Amino acid sequence: VFKRFISVSAPCLFKGMASEWPACRLWDRGYLQHKLGDTKVSVALTPDGRADATQGEWFLTPDYVSLPFPQAMELVEGSRRGHRVGYLQGQNDCLRREFAALQEDIPVDIKGMSRVMTSAPDAINLWIGTSESSTSLHKDPYENLYAVIQGRKRFTLYPPSSYLLLYPKLFKRASFVYDVKLDTFQVEESSETIEWLEANPLDPEWESKWPLLRETKPVVVDVFPGDVLYLPALWFHQVEQESLTIAVNYWYDMHFGPNFAFVRFQQLLMQEIRKNPQLYAQLMF
Numbered sequence: 606v607f608k609r610f611i612s613v614s615a616p617c618l619f620k621g622m623a624s625e626w627p628a629c630r631l632w633d634r635g636y637l638q639h640k641l642g643d644t645k646v647s648v649a650l651t652p653d654g655r656a657d658a659t660q661g662e663w664f665l666t667p668d669y670v671s672l673p674f675p676q677a678m679e680l681v682e683g684s685r686r687g688h689r690v691g692y693l694q695g696q697n698d699c700l701r702r703e704f705a706a707l708q709e710d711i712p713v714d715i716k717g718m719s720r721v722m723t724s725a726p727d728a729i730n731l732w733i734g735t736s737e738s739s740t741s742l743h744k745d746p747y748e749n750l751y752a753v754i755q756g757r758k759r760f761t762l763y764p765p766s767s768y769l770l771l772y773p774k775l776f777k778r779a780s781f782v783y784d785v786k787l788d789t790f791q792v793e794e795s796s797e798t799i800e801w802l803e804a805n806p807l808d809p810e811w812e813s814k815w816p817l818l819r820e821t822k823p824v825v826v827d828v829f830p831g832d833v834l835y836l837p838a839l840w841f842h843q844v845e846q847e848s849l850t851i852a853v854n855y856w857y858d859m860h861f862g863p864n865f866a867f868v869r870f871q872q873l874l875m876q877e878i879r880k881n882p883q884l885y886a887q888l889m890f
């Protein structure tokens with residue numbers, strides 16, 4: 606597996622690799638509540654369930670609120686697109702911090718993967734969300750082992766070579782701010798910019814909005830309870846979930862190999878293209 610997949614940064618699904626973890630047997634609502642009690646945890650709040658996503662010329666980040674676990678879960682389970690969507694998704698090693706009480710139910714390392722990845726996990730994160738939340742297309746500078754405990758996740762993956770076909774653009778940064786009293790969101794704009802991908806393969810009109818997507822060959826993979834997905838660093842991914850889904854992922858430092866050089870090359874090319882948009886048409890058609 607190391608030679609065929611991990612050493613060449615090719616995604617791979619390990620069916621049932623996590624099925625013996627105590628988490629897969631134990632983590633229902635009652636158990637989580639019992640273990641976590643009123644521990645404060647952070648929930649990402651957005652009006653439409655799309656955290657870290659683009660809208661027009663904006664890149665919008667969620668509001669993070671810190672709440673006792675039972676209230677946080679109520680927010681997640683009561684999510685409704687168009688009103689308010691809660692997603693428990695701290696990407697800061699939250700499983701070993703806020704959710705430390707759950708650590709004993711998962712391995713500190715997945716079947717010797719630290720040796721394969723050449724270092725211990727940099728972060729272990731917990732994700733709890735419903736079908737109302739999705740994660741927009743992006744890449745991470747981490748090797749990722751993603752285990753689903755309950756529910757189902759669908760990953761749409763694009764190799765690093767797809768970058769120029771995914772409509773990279775500069776967006777203005779803004780963040781949602783949730784007003785508890787009014788139960789509505791405001792948008793706080795900033796003057797900072799960020800490069801992000803505009804293409805949204807989940808948009809029903811994607812073919813007319815982003816025709817270059819037709820040239821890509823995404824890998825779509827469903828991850829079920831007990832499965833572990835190897836998601837290589839710098840692969841672009843978009844993630845949806847069905848019903849209440851609980852997942853844990855292990856992030857390992859990436860090595861700066863050919864994929865990094867290739868993405869960097871495409872980014873530098875994109876900078877030139879922004880100065881001379883003609884170049885895009887010449888390159889792509």
Ligand SMILES: O=C(O)CCC(=O)C(=O)O
Pocket residue numbers: 732739740745749751758842844845852854
């Ligand atoms: O589960 C999700 O919603 C997103 C997961 C993700 O983007 C990641 O693990 O890098």
